[in-house]
Amino acid sequence: MGACQRTYRASAAGLHLRCPIFQIPTTERGMFLDSRRVTIHADEERDAEGLLASSEQCSADDNFSRKVEACWTRRPAAIASLLLSVGVLTGIGVGFRLRGQHGNLRQPAYASLYKFGQAADLSHYEKAIEGICSKNAQHDHSQAVPITKPMVLPRANLCTSKLLSDDFPCGFTRNWSCPSFPPAVKANATGVAANDGSLGYHCCCEIERLRSVTWSRHPFKDDADSMPEPQKVRIKVVTYNIFWWNLFGIHKGNGGTAGGVVATSNVREPIDLIAFQECRDKDRVLDDAGLLNSFHTFAGMYEKCIALNKEAWIWLEEGEEDVATDVYWNNFGPRGVIWARVMHRASGLRVFFANHHGPLAVNSGGQCGGFRTARNLLRVIHERSESGDIVILAGDFNANPASHTIQELRKSLIHVHAGTVLGGIDNVFTNLKPSSVVSREDLGSGGSDHHALATIFEVDTGGYQHPAVPSQDAGYSEEILGGLRKGFPGDDWGEFWCGLEHTDVSYNPVGGSGRIFDSKKVSTPDWCCRYCQRSSSCKAFRFEGIPGSNTTRCTFLTDYEPGLKDANYSFVASGLAAEWAIQSLPVFISLALCLPWSAASARILVWQFYKVPALGLCSPPKFLHL
Numbered sequence: 001m002g003a004c005q006r007t008y009r010a011s012a013a014g015l016h017l018r019c020p021i022f023q024i025p026t027t028e029r030g031m032f033l034d035s036r037r038v039t040i041h042a043d044e045e046r047d048a049e050g051l052l053a054s055s056e057q058c059s060a061d062d063n064f065s066r067k068v069e070a071c072w073t074r075r076p077a078a079i080a081s082l083l084l085s086v087g088v089l090t091g092i093g094v095g096f097r098l099r100g101q102h103g104n105l106r107q108p109a110y111a112s113l114y115k116f117g118q119a120a121d122l123s124h125y126e127k128a129i130e131g132i133c134s135k136n137a138q139h140d141h142s143q144a145v146p147i148t149k150p151m152v153l154p155r156a157n158l159c160t161s162k163l164l165s166d167d168f169p170c171g172f173t174r175n176w177s178c179p180s181f182p183p184a185v186k187a188n189a190t191g192v193a194a195n196d197g198s199l200g201y202h203c204c205c206e207i208e209r210l211r212s213v214t215w216s217r218h219p220f221k222d223d224a225d226s227m228p229e230p231q232k233v234r235i236k237v238v239t240y241n242i243f244w245w246n247l248f249g250i251h252k253g254n255g256g257t258a259g260g261v262v263a264t265s266n267v268r269e270p271i272d273l274i275a276f277q278e279c280r281d282k283d284r285v286l287d288d289a290g291l292l293n294s295f296h297t298f299a300g301m302y303e304k305c306i307a308l309n310k311e312a313w314i315w316l317e318e319g320e321e322d323v324a325t326d327v328y329w330n331n332f333g334p335r336g337v338i339w340a341r342v343m344h345r346a347s348g349l350r351v352f353f354a355n356h357h358g359p360l361a362v363n364s365g366g367q368c369g370g371f372r373t374a375r376n377l378l379r380v381i382h383e384r385s386e387s388g389d390i391v392i393l394a395g396d397f398n399a400n401p402a403s404h405t406i407q408e409l410r411k412s413l414i415h416v417h418a419g420t421v422l423g424g425i426d427n428v429f430t431n432l433k434p435s436s437v438v439s440r441e442d443l444g445s446g447g448s449d450h451h452a453l454a455t456i457f458e459v460d461t462g463g464y465q466h467p468a469v470p471s472q473d474a475g476y477s478e479e480i481l482g483g484l485r486k487g488f489p490g491d492d493w494g495e496f497w498c499g500l501e502h503t504d505v506s507y508n509p510v511g512g513s514g515r516i517f518d519s520k521k522v523s524t525p526d527w528c529c530r531y532c533q534r535s536s537s538c539k540a541f542r543f544e545g546i547p548g549s550n551t552t553r554c555t556f557l558t559d560y561e562p563g564l565k566d567a568n569y570s571f572v573a574s575g576l577a578a579e580w581a582i583q584s585l586p587v588f589i590s591l592a593l594c595l596p597w598s599a600a601s602a603r604i605l606v607w608q609f610y611k612v613p614a615l616g617l618c619s620p621p622k623f624l625h626l
Helices: 042-046 119-133 156-160 183-187 199-206 244-250 257-268 284-289 370-384 404-409 474-486 525-534 578-583 620-624
Strands: 008-011 014-017 019-021 037-040 054-056 069-071 079-086 093-100 232-241 273-277 295-300 304-309 313-325 334-344 350-357 390-396 414-418 426-430 437-444 452-460 500-503 506-509 515-520 540-544 553-557 560-563 572-576 592-594 603-607 613-617
Touching: 119 313, 156 199, 199 313, 232 257, 232 350, 232 390, 232 426, 232 437, 257 284, 257 437, 257 452, 273 350, 273 390, 295 313, 295 334, 304 313, 304 334, 304 350, 313 350, 313 370, 334 370, 350 370, 370 390, 370 404, 390 452, 414 437, 414 452, 414 474, 426 452, 474 578, 500 525, 506 540, 506 553, 506 572, 525 540, 525 553, 525 572, 572 578
Parallel strands: 232 273, 350 390
Antiparallel strands: 008 014, 014 037, 019 069, 079 093, 232 452, 273 304, 295 304, 313 334, 334 350, 390 426, 414 426, 437 452, 500 572, 506 560, 515 553, 540 553, 540 572, 592 603, 603 613
C-alpha cells in the first residue's frame, strides 16, 4: 500500500506521520514534487471538534531522484518543570508546568517558492501531472476498452517475428557461445551465454542448427510454423506487496520470511509468474527463497518487479508506462504499470502479464481519479498486447471493489481474485473465462502488511472455447462483496480506508438539505472521510480548501448530488462513507461488449455484478473508435 497514514509512532509530544520524499523532475529546472508530513497531536486526535492537523515539509535532498526515502521530524523533547509553592496557612500546593521546545527543522532550498498547503504549491503539482491525467481522455466516450481474446497460436514462428533483429540476430553467440556449442567454439569465445529466458536465447541457443546457419544473416528463414500438441496448461500467478521499507529496511529481511512464503508456495506447485510491489531489489526475495536461478527478473520504476519461471517460459518483450499519480496530500509520486509478454515453452501460449501498484489515497484513484486510472491501465493493455494473448493484470491497486478503479476494470476484464487487506486492494484480472480459474490461495503475509495471493489458471489448448459474451463469475462476485464486509474499515489508521474519494468533484446537499455539519476543519479529505465514517447518519462528505492549509471545510451530508463547487475554494474533493459506497455499487459493473451490429442498430449485452443480464443499446462507431 505505502500509505503515509499507516505508519504512525506515538510519543509524548504527539503522533508523527512518516512519509517518504519522492522527487519528480519537471519542466521547471530545480523543482520537484515531494510528499508531506502531517503532525497530529494526541490531544487533537482525541478531540473530535479540534483542528486536526498542522502541516510542515520534510527536508529534501537533491541527491534523491525517483527514490523513496524516509524522513522523520526532528521534534525536540518537551521540557517541563514543576514549580511548587507551599502555603504555610493553607497547605495548598500550586503547580505550574512550562513546556518548551527547541531545535531547528532544516527547510528545503525551494521552501520560499512552494510550501505545502499553499495555492502555488497545489497549482504546481496539478500542472506537473496533467499529462498523465489527460492521457487517453479522447476515448472516454467508449463504454469499455476492448481487450484481445485469448487464442492458441503456433509457437515456432516467433523466431521469424518482428521481436528479433532482421540481420544477424544470433551474432552475439560468436562472443558469448551457447552452452550446446562444441568445446572448440567455446574456446574462441569470450564466455558462455547464460539462459536469461529471452526469445533470442531460445531461438539461437536452444534450437539445434549448424553454426554456419546460426551465424548467418537470416538464420530462421527456413523455420516452419508448427502447432504444439494439445495439452492442459496450468499457469500459477503470485502477486505480493513486500513492504520493503519496513520488512527489509527496518527488519533487514526478517530472516527471509517473504522468501519463505514464495518458496513454500512453489513447493506445492511451481510458480510461473510473480508481480512484486514495493520491490527495491528484484532478486532479493527469490534469492531468500532459493529460487533465483530458476527465474528471470525485471525491475521497473516506482519499485515494481516481475519474475518469470524461465524453465517454463520465454521472455518476448517488456515495457512500462505511467498511468496515475498520488493525491496531492499523500504524494509518493507517479504510479505506473510494468508488463512483460512471455511464451509458454511447451504449449506456445502467449501471456501479457502486467503488474500495477495503484495510487493513494485508497479508493481515490489518485489525483486523476479511479475512472481515468483504470482507463489508462486498460489502454496500455489494449495497445501493448498482441492478438491472441492471455492477459493477466495483478498487483496492489490501492483500490478495493468499492472503488471506481475496480468497477471500471471489471467492464473489460474478468475479476478473478481479491485479497482481504483493506477490503481487497490486492487484485488479479484476466481475459480468460472465469472457469479457467482452478485455485485461489492466500499465502500469508511473510512479515509484510499485505498478503501474497496465488491464482492458478488452467487452459486446455485443444478445447478452449472463449464465450461470445464473457461475464463475471456470479458466485465469486458475491464473495468479493462479502470480503468488503469482512474487511470493513476501522477507525485506526492501520485499518482505515475511505469508501470512495474523488478529487475535483463536489457533492452538494439535495435541494439544499441533508447537511449535518459545515464547520469542521480538517487537514485532508482522508480526515474528512474518517469523521464521516464515525457517524452512522453521514452518507457522503465534501472537503473544500487546499489540503494542509488552515482554511479548509469538511461538510457531512445525509443525501447528496454532484454539482457545482463553491467558487470560494480552489480545491474540492468528495466521497462516500464505506457503508454507502458498498451499498451504492452499480448494478452493472461487469463486462460490456458490443455484439455485431447493423446500420440500423447495435446491441450491447451488459452483465450484472450478480446474476441477471440486461439488454441496452450502444453506438457502434463511438464504441469501436478507440
